[in-house]
Amino acid sequence: MMTTAYTPDMSLITDDVHPALGHWELPHFAEEHELPPRDGAPGQERVIQFREALREAMSEEMRRDQRIFLCGEEVAQYNGAYKVSQGMLEEFGEKRIIDTPISENGFAGMAIGAAMMGLKPIVEFMSWSFSLVAADPILNNAPKMLYMSGGQWGCPIVFRGNDGAGGQLGSTHSWCVEGLYANIPGLKMVIPSNPYDAKGLLKTAIRDPDPVFFLESERMLGDRAHVPAEEYYIPFGRARRVREGDACTLVSWGRPVNFCIEACEKLAENGIECDLLDMRTIRPLDIDSIVASLKKTGRVVVVDQSWPFGSVASETITQICEHGFDWLDSAPVRVNTRDVPTPYARGLEHAYLPNAERVVEAVLRIVEV
Amino acid sequence: MTQATSKPRNADTARLSDALPNETLLKWLYDMQLIREFEARTMQMYQQAKIGGFCHIYSGQEASAVGCTAAVNHDDPIVLAYRDHGHALARGMHPAACMAEMFGKLAGCAKGKGGSMHMFDKPNWLFGGHGIVSAQTPLGTGLAFACRYQWEVMETAKKRVCLTFLGDGAIDQGAFHEAQNLASVFGIPVIYIIENNGYSMGTAIHRHTANCDRLTMRGESYGIKSIEVDGLDIRNVYDQMKPLVDECRDLQRPGFVDLKTYRYQGHSMSDPQKYRTKDEVxxxxxxxxxxxxxxxxxxxxxxxxxxxxxxxxxxxxxxxIRQIVMDAVAFAEQAADPDPEKELSTDTYALPMKNLSPSENYSHGTKNPLL
Structure with missing residues (x-):
């Protein structure tokens, strides 16, 4: 076959990253014990909001790499609909912090084209609910580009925004897209539950050469915690043990992790200590840590804020059955949102979502007291 | 019919393409004939079931791909719809790589993972054929956005433009309207070339789009410089495209081209063409x-x-040319199939990790033959 004059510099290609991406600088992905302490030294805490942690991650990476830009509705002059990108326009200018029209299909597709051409876009969806009108570019193009080009072009891009019920927003604005989108090979999916992880995981997402779907929650953006000023990268596919116990394994990700913490506290009052795992990423899914915990507890409850049918919870439980069947002392249990469109009324919405009471009830169903 | 109505030009009028050397025009002839011959063999191979899936033949439209490509530089990105074999060849893809892809062989331009509708050629800045109608219009806008960004923000490249090809069926999709709006608002050097062959699959243009005699109004309504081109005369295609390309490059603005052309074959290989007469063809x-x-x-x-x-x-x-295409077919025939063991789960992730999938252990796979 005829060869062309184009000769990529193969010496720059690392073993880790596909040749399609050429030279790609991967950060050091720390093991859990190498990460900076989650709690600041007494009196030295640096308590910031979840949204500030996200901003810090983006800004640190943008200072390092000019290929990165942020685009989305109201991210620039308005300072972000949820103030995640506050002040970034001032620092990086309008060529890198870009207000888009309300045109998700258009700007998501545009960003994917830019990623193919060698840039590293961060696309903010004001809500992942709005990503549904961009389904073709984000599902049919971004995750498949490397494959259908036979390894010629990848798509290094981060899509991020609010996922899940925001508080009486009604049916169309309360989507949990993980149930739909996690189905698709070629993408990675990250769902942080706290400010510390949000920073470390978003930095990793930006440095990752694959399309990363980063799901935040409007209800957590104001959460405050110690976040180290230093740079750190939390590796994908490593769950964090939030609480240690041997009565039951609790598996969750994103906002429901906080419901699980509340549930664990209530259960502990009755002497039931749960092993709580925060998965942090859905693709990859750290099934190894789940099985390791299961060997200790023999019981598992999976808490997922998306609908139950064909959900990430069902996938997790399937994998638990495949890899940990012998250690199960009872059938795995899932706690999802109820299987109806998201209601508006406060009381209905509360009953619809997973919450601490429902988690407690699920654990009590399978734990022998 | 509303196709190709511009009058033949007076032979005395100086044309931009008249200044080009003979070799250039001979190359155009060569490239157009290569596409024509390639597509004839493609149909044959499809009928022999050597090629599967959907297959869209470019015959009749050659002046568009070759003429438009001639108006840009080699490092100006190009993105396409699914009727993409012609552009791939015009851009310089080896016919054997193109044919082998349709045969589903590892030596194909996408290692047999793309097929007829997904011709990608990185060394030739060809960013793929895309199967979903109009999906490539936001992508092309993004390619051009990156061109401007690399020139203006990063200062690592000179001014470039992106050619984004679409059919007249694609102009009815919302994605195209969103793309045009973005391109105009942001000042993006993308040129949308509507290869207007008069049919959206089997639906004639007056039945599928409003104001079909004046498509340029669409582009103009977005503040985009818009021209109509007789796409059957390649010298005319070049004469009109070159100044538009130069202007869009210089001003970093989008362009819109209603390029009137005609396809000789059906929409795809399975089209009985009941919607048009033999006389028209x-x-x-x-x-x-x-x-x-x-x-x-x-x-x-x-x-x-x-x-x-x-x-x-x-x-x-x-x-x-006949021999070259026969050689391409022979190459595709004897080329190796991709081994499912080695190739099925490769090229899915640029950075594979453990536990990404319940069924796959992803890896990188063999190097693409074009790289």
Whole structure:
């Protein structure tokens, strides 16, 4: 076959990253014990909001790499609909912090084209609910580009925004897209539950050469915690043990992790200590840590804020059955949102979502007291 | 019919393409004939079930791909719809890589993972054929956005433009309207080339789009410089495209082209073509772009031609091309199939990790033959 004059510099290609991406600088992905302490030294805490942690991650990476830009509705002059990108326009200018029209299909597709051409876009969806009108570019193009080009072009891009019920927003604005989108090979999916992880995981997402779907929650953006000023990268596919116990394994990700913490506290009052795992990423899914915990507890409850049918919870439980069947002392249990469109009324919405009471009830169903 | 209505130009009028050397126009003739011949064999191979899936033939539209490509630089990105074999060849993809892809072979341009509708060629800045109608229009806008960004923000590249090809069926999709709006608001150097062959699959243009006689109004309504081009005359395509490309490059602005053309074959290989008459097809074949260019190159200068091609030269060129395409078919026939063990789960992730999938252990796979 005829060869062309184009000769990529193969010496720059690392073993880790596909040749399609050429030279790609991967950060050091720390093991859990190498990460900076989650709690600041007494009196030295640096308590910031979840949204500030996200901003810090983006800004640190943008200072390092000019290929990165942020685009989305109201991210620039308005300072972000949820103030995640506050002040970034001032620092990086309008060529890198870009207000888009309300045109998700258009700007998501545009960003994917830019990623193919060698840039590293961060696309903010004001809500992942709005990503549904961009389904073709984000599902049919971004995750498949490397494959259908036979390894010629990848798509290094981060899509991020609010996922899940925001508080009486009604049916169309309360989507949990993980149930739909996690189905698709070629993408990675990250769902942080706290400010510390949000920073470390978003930095990793930006440095990752694959399309990363980063799901935040409007209800957590104001959460405050110690976040180290230093740079750190939390590796994908490593769950964090939030609480240690041997009565039951609790598996969750994103906002429901906080419901699980509340549930664990209530259960502990009755002497039931749960092993709580925060998965942090859905693709990859750290099934190894789940099985390791299961060997200790023999019981598992999976808490997922998306609908139950064909959900990430069902996938997790399937994998638990495949890899940990012998250690199960009872059938795995899932706690999802109820299987109806998201209601508006406060009381209905509360009953619809997973919450601490429902988690407690699920654990009590399978734990022998 | 609303196709290709512009009048033949006066032979005395100076044309931009007249300043080009004979070799350039001979290359155009060669490339157009290569596409014509390639597509003839493609149909044959499809009928023999050597090629599967959907397959869309470009015959009749050659002047568009070759003429538009001639108006840009090699490092100006191009993105396409699914009727993409012609552009791939015009951009310089080896016919064997293109044919092998349709045969689903590892030596194909996408290692047999793309197929007829997904011709990608990185060394030739060809960002793929795309299967979903109009999906490539936001992508092309993004390619051009990156071109401007690399020039303006990163200062690592000179000014470039992106050619984004779409059919007239694609102009009805919302994605295209969103793309045009973004391109105009942001000042993005993307040129949308509507290869207007008069049919959205089997639906004639007056039945699928409003104001079909004045498509340029669409572009203009977004503040985009918009032109109409007789796409059957390749010299005319170049004459009109080159100034538009230069302007869009210089001003970093988008462009819109209603390029009137005609496809000789059905929408895809499975199209019985009940929606048009044989007479209509024949009337366009009388204005065939390849025959016309050959006639121009053979005519003497006194007759407004170039006199740089003899009947014998032309026959030899056609014979050579026939052989090249036969070789491409032979190459594709004997090329190895991708081994499912080795190739099925490769090229899915650029950075594979453990536990990404319950069924796959991803890896990188063999290097793409074009890289």
């Amino acid at each position: 024949e009337s366009f074949k009388e204005r065939d772009s390849i025959a016309n260019l050959a006639a121009h190159l053979m005519a003497q200068e006194d007759d407004g031609g170039r006199g740089c091609l003899t009947e014998d030269d032309w026959n030899t060129m056609q014979k050579d």
